Amino acid sequence: MGSLRAARRHRHRWSGPAILLFAGVLSATGCSADGPDPTGPGWPSTHGDPRNSSTSPVSGTRSPQEIWSRPLGAPTAGGIPIAPNGQLFVGADTVGGCNYFAFELATGRKRFCNRVGAGVVGAGGTVDTANNVYVGDDGAMNSFNEHGQARWRTPVMGTPLASTFTADGNLLFVTHLGQINVLDPQTGQLVLPAEDVLGTADFLNTPDLPWPANDQGLADCGSGGPACPVATAPALDVTTGRFYVAVRPPDSADAAVTAIGYADGKLVRDWTVPVLTGGTATAPALSADGRTLYLTDRAEHLLAIETGSGAVKWQQDLGYQPNGGLVVQDGLIIPPGGTDGxxxxxxxxxxxxxxxxxxxxxxxxxxxxxxxxxxxxxVVAGASGDGDLRLITFDTAAGTTIDEDPMPGARGPAVGVSLGPAGEVLATTVIGEVFAYRSGS
Incomplete structure (x- = not known):
């Protein structure tokens, strides 16, 4: 473990290229039986639910109409969570002033803006049904209420890029440096000791082992590079308590998938399979029955893994390298966009x-x-390849276009799409533009 910590020495600031690479690779959400409930209306986090399925139970509009758009004033890389009250949260790579914002979905009016660590630009955040938001930055997990008032701040090792709620109502996340944390969402206190998905260092035998910089390797997360052990957030099966992490060990050319069970206040590692050639490209996403895990690697493969054993069920060549989150709906898998996709x-x-x-x-x-x-x-590229972007509404079963809406002045790439509690559609670009739509019928 000394080599792992020693490899995490150089600090990085978010840069334009890093944000372009990082956009869309995050995923997380919320779930709880007794605590915050993600089953209410809204888009709790980057990819919508604990499974990272990028789906919503809310009926979708077939004819979106733009209601507002606004620039953030700086690039963004994290997906946008939407609270049940329609409040949305987003981080931006601003040089001074605020870098974490909340807006009203209905009007685009700013509710608050705060200044936190620079790592917030890539951390999508998670919300609960009390409209509290949980978002990471370099070295901490933060919680704010809907008015932007700080509820708590808990130091961690690395940057929490996303989080989710366990069945017993606790906040679960894995930082980009691989530290697993389970916190009480009311107090921010650790529910159990933090663990490292790569193995905990023995500081008694190696007292001079350096503590890594909390933003070390963030620039590698978008490409699943070696300096970012955990480039995407885990997928959680709320029923079993098991979550799945894509992790790239130090000095490894490839990444692995690890299954970890959380129950009775303990973390238990179930299996690890090194199946992601060149690293991970999308966050893991679970089928509705929890039996199959889908994800992609950097060698342009879509993989299906049997969750009980970790065995690969099948591997499909995509012909391009995706970046973002998978849509997993009723046995249908829709990969995100990517180079030449x-x-x-x-x-x-x-x-x-x-x-x-x-x-x-x-x-x-x-x-x-x-x-x-x-x-x-x-969100798709303009007709000429370099024109304004468009929001496409399509039939997921047949692939046919239902509606097409312009995004005036928008340029790619895009971070992704979030869905509101009444079927609103929110699209975000990497350069820091937000477009909101609601039903036109």
Whole structure:
């Protein structure tokens, strides 16, 4: 473990290229039986639910109409969570002043802005049904109420890029340096001792082992590089308490998937499989029954893993490298956009992936989102490849276009799409523009 800590020495500031790489790779959400409840209306975090499925149970609108847009004044890389009251939260890479903002979804009016650590630009945040937000920065997890007042701040090792709520109402997250934390969401206190997904260092035998810089390797997270052990957030099966982490060990060319059980106040490692060639490209996403885990690697593969054993069920060549979060809905998997990619969907047939449909005419930018009723939303490149972006509403079952809306002045790439408690659609670009839509019918 000494080599791991020693490798984490140089500090990084968020830069334009790092944000472009990092955009869309985060995922997390909230869940609880007795505490904050993510099953209420809204988009609790970057990819919508504990499974990272990028889906919402809310019925989607077939004819979105823009209600407002606004610039953040700086680039952003984290997905936008939306609270049940319609308040949304987003971080930006501002040089001075505020870098974490809250806006009203209905009007775009700013509710508050705070200054926290620079790492917040890539941390999507998670909200509960009391409209409290939980968001990481370099070296801490923070919680604010809907008015922007600090509830607590808990120091950690690394930057929490996303978080989720366990079935017993605690806040679970893994920092980009691999530290696993479970906190009481009311107080921010540790529920159990923090652990390292790569193994805890023995400071008694190596007292001179340096403590890593909390922003070390953030610039590597977007590309799943070696300086960022955990580039994406875990997917959680609330029923079993097991969560799945994509982790790249130090000095390794590839990444692995680790299954860890959380129950009875303990963390138990179940299995680890080194199956992600070149590192991880998308956050792991679970099927609705929790039996299959989907994710992609840096060698342009979409993989399906059996969650009981870690065995690979199938591997599908995509022909491009995606960046963002997967849509997993009723056996359908829609990868995010990426270099030279196009909008495409696959169906899980047990021992192989079957091409459901493909749209060679659409170049998706960032992560898509799906609502109830087989309605999907994705930001795509302009018709000429370098014009204004467009929000496409499409039929997730057939891939056909339902509606098309311009995003005036917007330029790619995009971070992704979030869905509001009444079916509102929120699209964000990496350069720091937010576009809000609601039903036009």
């Amino acid at each position: 196009h909008l495409v969907a696959f169906r899980d047939r047990g021992d192989h992936a079957e091409l459901a449909w493909t749209r060679d005419d659409l170049t998706p930018l960032g992560s898509a989102a799906a609502a109830a009723g087989d309605i999907g939303y994705v």
